[in-house]
Amino acid sequence: MFSVINSEWFKLRKSKVLFLLLVAPLVGLFIGLANSFIEIEGINAWYEKLIMMNFTYATLFLPLISGVFAGVICRYEHQEGGWKQLLALPVTRGKVFLSKYLVLILLMLAMQLMYLVSIYLVGMIEGITDPFPMDIVWKSILGGWVATLPLIALQLWVSIAFKSFAAPFAINVIFTLPTILVINSERFGPYYPWGQPFLMMNISGSTEDVFFVPWDQILMVIGGSFLLFFIGGYLYFQRKAV
């Protein structure tokens, strides 16, 4: 299993797209610095920055970039018969699928950590003196990552199915853009998988919960869509003729 992940990482690393990981954290950094902030007495100044930065990052860039990477990790297999070559080696399709998935989610975790650095940098540059609210920031970083897991599974499925790079990307955009509207809906917001990264990172969400959304929403919506997309993609790949 490790050897398959190793090979996957090797191919991805050499494709020179890893710099894309920096895009989202840099955008976050830029947004954090571009908005002048008004200090409100009694409220931790970090909160204001976090709310501002998280919004664009979580509704747009996190889902979009994760989709791009899912596309890239399948693109070089589609291009010149890579699937044939890979699957004629002594590996099970399950391991190939799982390896690609694991590499993707680890990359997204790395991106989340870089975003964490962005947040801290903004605070440093702006000279925020309030204590860094680590207890809520880590929830936001980790929660955002967990909420992306089902989206990555779906994007991997779609990217395996379509030979073109554009089709999965278009699908991703189509589902990501309405997020801004859907999250404002009390009724649909909690059930829209593409809205979950924002809701999980939204530090102004409910404070009684461990994360910023109730546990049953995490289990039902994120857990449920993860199972659906992951198992769907996994089974699809098992049957796919190459």
Added chain:
Amino acid sequence: MEYIVETKHLTKSFGKEKAVSNLEMKIPKGEIYGFLGPNGAGKTTTIRMLLGLMRPTSGSVQLFGKDMKNSRIEILKNVGSLVENPSYYPHLTARENLEASRKILNVPKKRIDEVLKQVRLHGVANKKVKGFSLGMKQRLGIAAAMLHQPELLILDEPTNGLDPSGIIEMRQLIQSLPEEYGMTVLISSHLLSEIDQMATRVGVVSKGKMIFQDSIETMRKFAQASIQVRVNDNEAAWRSLLANGQKADIGEESVTLQAEDDEQVAGSIQYLVQQGFSIYRVQEEKRSLENIFLEMTREEQAG
């Protein structure tokens, strides 16, 4: 007999179309098996099923006496393959392409240099494969197939895109594999001349069906020369030969002798002369393997 490859009633349908139909392929150990057939006969589909890239509609595939369905991984550890067009990662160099497979196959790094030398790509090992010619990509594919020194090498149209000297090199390489490494090789081609020069066994496939499978010698026997004799009265001569107990066929303008050696030919001619026939022509007609191949596939298409 121990077969390295054995398929039973192998069938693959795409909708109503049967791409492969009841195919029984048998490849004994150490042979170079030429898998011959016109384009679209089902060669690549068969090979994909041999590698487990595609599921058969019905029938079974056994490699090394193990069933593909249950022991795919175990089997593939001993199989190297090049399927259809060469497969590669365009964004990687030749060496990196092999490295990506090597990590999965778990063979020592020095194998990469060894196979690159075998296919004469060591000079361009660090160049991106994107810029390679078709022949170079093809050779890289063969290098990748040999990386783990498999017991069975499956090469689909391996000389596609190679120039004449490349073809000769490839032929020599393939021919040396059974002796040097005890490999069994399956090569597919639509060119009979290519198979004729390399293979020790031949399987001819047409419209998804195996229409001939035997040693290359047996196939060559079909190609043996026949002697055509034209006399003043062909039919009378033919009857006379048959009456004398010699095998002969009557054609439109000549009598064809089915003689096994020169002595027999001499005897038949002498006999005809003694019977008072005027002999106008005695000529040898050689049926090329190409003709036999064409006839075989044509019969199949007509039937």
